[in-house]
Amino acid sequence: MLKRIADLGVNGVLLLLVVVALLPFAFMVVTGIQRADTVSLSFDPDRLQLDNFVRLFTDYGFGRALVTSALVVTLACVVNFVVSSLAAFAFAKKPFPGSETLFWIYIATMMVPVQVTMIPLFVIVRDLGLLNTHIALILPIINAFGVFLIRQFMSNVPDELLEAARIDGASDRRVFVAIVVPLIRPVLVALTVFTFLTTWNDFLWPLVVISDESMQTVTLAAARLQGRFVTEYGLVMAGATVSFLVPFLIYLVLQRQFVQGVASVGLKG
Amino acid sequence: MTTNRTQASAVQADADVGTGRTVGKPGRRPSKLRPFSGVWYVMPSLVVIAVVIVTPILLSAYYSLTDYSLLRSPSWVGPDNYRTLLSDGAFRQAMWQTLVYTFISVPLQTVLALVIAAMVARRTRHRFGAFVRSALFIPVIASMVIVGSVWRYLLATDHGLVNTVLGVAGIDNVNWLGQPVTALVVVSLVTVWKNIGYFLVIYYAGMLAIPNEIYEASSIDGAGGIRQFWSITIPSLRPVTLLVVILGTIWSFQVFDLVYTMTAGGPGGGTVTLVMAIYGAAFQNMQMGYASAMAMVLFVIVFLVSFAQRVLLNRK
Numbered sequence: 001m002l003k004r005i006a007d008l009g010v011n012g013v014l015l016l017l018v019v020v021a022l023l024p025f026a027f028m029v030v031t032g033i034q035r036a037d038t039v040s041l042s043f044d045p046d047r048l049q050l051d052n053f054v055r056l057f058t059d060y061g062f063g064r065a066l067v068t069s070a071l072v073v074t075l076a077c078v079v080n081f082v083v084s085s086l087a088a089f090a091f092a093k094k095p096f097p098g099s100e101t102l103f104w105i106y107i108a109t110m111m112v113p114v115q116v117t118m119i120p121l122f123v124i125v126r127d128l129g130l131l132n133t134h135i136a137l138i139l140p141i142i143n144a145f146g147v148f149l150i151r152q153f154m155s156n157v158p159d160e161l162l163e164a165a166r167i168d169g170a171s172d173r174r175v176f177v178a179i180v181v182p183l184i185r186p187v188l189v190a191l192t193v194f195t196f197l198t199t200w201n202d203f204l205w206p207l208v209v210i211s212d213e214s215m216q217t218v219t220l221a222a223a224r225l226q227g228r229f230v231t232e233y234g235l236v237m238a239g240a241t242v243s244f245l246v247p248f249l250i251y252l253v254l255q256r257q258f259v260q261g262v263a264s265v266g267l268k269g
Numbered sequence: 270m271t272t273n274r275t276q277a278s279a280v281q282a283d284a285d286v287g288t289g290r291t292v293g294k295p296g297r298r299p300s301k302l303r304p305f306s307g308v309w310y311v312m313p314s315l316v317v318i319a320v321v322i323v324t325p326i327l328l329s330a331y332y333s334l335t336d337y338s339l340l341r342s343p344s345w346v347g348p349d350n351y352r353t354l355l356s357d358g359a360f361r362q363a364m365w366q367t368l369v370y371t372f373i374s375v376p377l378q379t380v381l382a383l384v385i386a387a388m389v390a391r392r393t394r395h396r397f398g399a400f401v402r403s404a405l406f407i408p409v410i411a412s413m414v415i416v417g418s419v420w421r422y423l424l425a426t427d428h429g430l431v432n433t434v435l436g437v438a439g440i441d442n443v444n445w446l447g448q449p450v451t452a453l454v455v456v457s458l459v460t461v462w463k464n465i466g467y468f469l470v471i472y473y474a475g476m477l478a479i480p481n482e483i484y485e486a487s488s489i490d491g492a493g494g495i496r497q498f499w500s501i502t503i504p505s506l507r508p509v510t511l512l513v514v515i516l517g518t519i520w521s522f523q524v525f526d527l528v529y530t531m532t533a534g535g536p537g538g539g540t541v542t543l544v545m546a547i548y549g550a551a552f553q554n555m556q557m558g559y560a561s562a563m564a565m566v567l568f569v570i571v572f573l574v575s576f577a578q579r580v581l582l583n584r585k
Contacts (some may be wrong), residue, residue: 006494010388011397017385018404021466024419025407027430031422087314094307102311109322111575113523115544116568119551119561120328121321123339142317172306201412203526204544208552223414223530226421233422240415247410255403258410263474 025244032238052238056225061213062242065221069200069246072134072217076141076199077192084146084191085184089176091147092154093162103151106144114140114205122208132212141199146191153187154180190261193254200247218243326568332561339555350562360563362538363546366453370542371521373457374464379513381461382468383506387498389469390476402473406466413463417530420459421446449539452532456540460527464520468513475509476502508582515578519571543567 035049056062090096091103121140130136157180165175206220216224222239229236251258333350335343354360385405389398408416423430424445432442446452483501492500503510525544528534534541534549541549543563551560 014385014388014397014401018401021405021408021462023430024416024423025411027423028415028419083313083317086310090307090310094310096305096307099307099311102315106318109318109326111572112322112326113519113567113571115523115525115547116329116564116571117322117325119547119557119564120325120332122551123328123557124320124325139321142314143322144314144318147314176310197410201414203412203414203529204548208548219412219414222418223526226418226530236418237422240418244411244415248407251407251410259402259406259470263470 028237028240028244031233032241034234052234053242055235056238056242060221060225060239061216062218062221062239064214065216065218066242066246068134068137068215069218072137073196073199075134076138077195079138080142080146080195081188081191083142085150085181085188086176087147088150088154089180091151093157093159093180094172106147109144110148118205118208125209131209132215134215136209137206137217138199140205141195141202146195149191150184150187153184157183189257193258193261196250197247218246329561329564329568332558333565335558337558337561339557343558346558350559353559354562354566359538359541360546363541363543364566366539366541367522367524367543369453370457370460370524371518373454374460374521375514375517377458378461378464378468378517379510382465382472382513383503383510385465386469386472386476387502390473402466402469405469408463409466411463413526414530416459416463417527420455421531424455446532447536449536452536452540456528456531459531460521460524463527464517468517471513472506472509475506479505511578511581515574518574522567522570522574 032052033048033050035051091099117140125131125136125139161179162175165179170178200217201219202217203219203223206217207223210216210220213224222236222243225232225239226236332343334345334347336346336349337343385401389401424432426432426442426444426447429445431445436442443451445455479502483505484497487497487501523544524542525548528540528542528545532540534545544567547560547563547567550556550563
């Protein structure tokens with residue numbers, strides 16, 4: 001009996017936590033779809049309107065920002081995976097003299113925060129004439145972390161498997177494409193989820209390299225709305241809703257992969 | 270999740286560096302004939318990392334010893350920038366506020382994530398536990414920009430939801446973001462709200478790895494749930510706790526988006542953090558040299574914290 005009461009209590013606490021975690025998002029959506037002069041959670045069907053959302057797309061370039069973000073995120077995920085898995089293959093299965101030292105250097109670069117390299121990287125990007133370009137947005141996404149994560153995973157692929165293929169006359173390239181890549185699918189998902197989230201939500205770097213409004217990402221567009229309007233709650237919250245919608249919908253579909261991806265990145269990575 | 274390439278945890282895994290076979294082992298003929306053939310696979314990432322990380326970090330160290338302002342080419346000033354940092358009140362304030370922010374958010378999010386993970390893992394039925402985990406993970410996938418904007422409105426003095434709720438309990442309106450002390454505390458608490466889901470998942474994964482037999486054996490010995498939590502769960506999760514603390518600390522020192530959107534550093538500079546100070550000096554005041562010196566300080570702090578984790582983990 002006592003145990004059942006305790007269980008009920010714990011469940012109650014957990015439910016309360018869920019409410020606290022989700023309430024701000026409810027507020028965001030409710031404010032976004034109302035004609036709002038004040039900030040409140042009250043919902044009045046008469047004031048329901050999608051004006052804010054229409055204005056985002058007609059006046060504030062959210063359509064274009066969505067396309068830019070989608071493009072940048074896709075490119076970042078693909079490039080990150082290809083470049084990282086190739087390097088990881090060498091480190092895990094084709095070591096060369098000095099490769100261990102090199103891998104140590106890779107690990108050391110992971111300890112460098114992006115905020116430290118931001119200033120010189122901005123200067124480099126500017127000197128190359130790449131400010132306000134997609135390339136500039138993608139640059140800092142690729143780092144040693146992907147190499148590290150995939151290498152850990154590849155080390156578990158048995159060497160015998162690769163040997164068998166080699167004896168059958170397969171080249172390294174073929175071994176990599178036909179055997180190794182299919183085997184590392186789970187880590188591919190984890191890395192993609194991670195790259196997707198950090199790229200989509202990135203703010204500081206786009207703020208630094210994008211000044212042209214036609215090149216802004218969704219996150220940047222949402223932040224700029226807030227800087228511009230202190231009191232247009234509805235519009236700002238509509239912008240936040242749009243910026244949140246894509247990761248949220250993908251999360252609904254890929255929940256398990258998201259949580260596992262982030263957990264594995266956190267734990268092993 | 271903060272944008273960062275600094276995965277403190279990454280450092281712990283160097284334990285198995287070198288498990289790769291060495292060249293010349295039987296059955297590794299292709300490598301033996303062409304010992305450097307692996308280099309081609311590393312080349313693309315090597316180029317990117319050299320351009321995007323290694324060159325910038327060296328340049329950053331160099332800029333920090335110059336008076337670079339973007340408009341004129343850098344000229345050497347030696348350690349002047351660092352000397353100025355020591356006596357710069359604004360920098361000291363930013364440093365202090367970053368520390369306060371860290372000391373509020375990190376312990377709180379660590380303890381809460383641990384306790385909630387324990388409640389989810391042991392006390393409730395699976396389906397409900399999974400639902401709680403999924404729901405608490407939603408703040409993690411939202412960007413700091415969204416979190417900052419939404420909480421800024423929730424905390425508004427006149428019609429904000431927080432004050433409305435407190436009003437029901439008879440508490441007068443508080444100007445949360447309008448006073449330096451409450452603003453800094455509130456920003457720290459919002460960070461906790463945002464991060465808990467992430468660390469909850471990490472703790473939960475760690476708890477699943479603890480063998481159930483230990484709990485069963487202690488149950489037979491008459492240990493209750495709370496006793497088990499203290500004597501089994503917490504000690505078994507020590508490496509996970511270390512990871513959560515280190516990761517949280519590194520993220521704290523890198524905070525920018527949240528403060529930028531919630532308070533813009535105000536009121537009166539009361540929530541300016543280290544990265545905000547770097548951003549302001551570099552891109553608003555065009556003091557690239559001085560900003561680089563601050564960036565090097567950030568680098569040293571983050572590097573030392575990551576390094577400490579490695580030492581602590583290896584000692585165990």
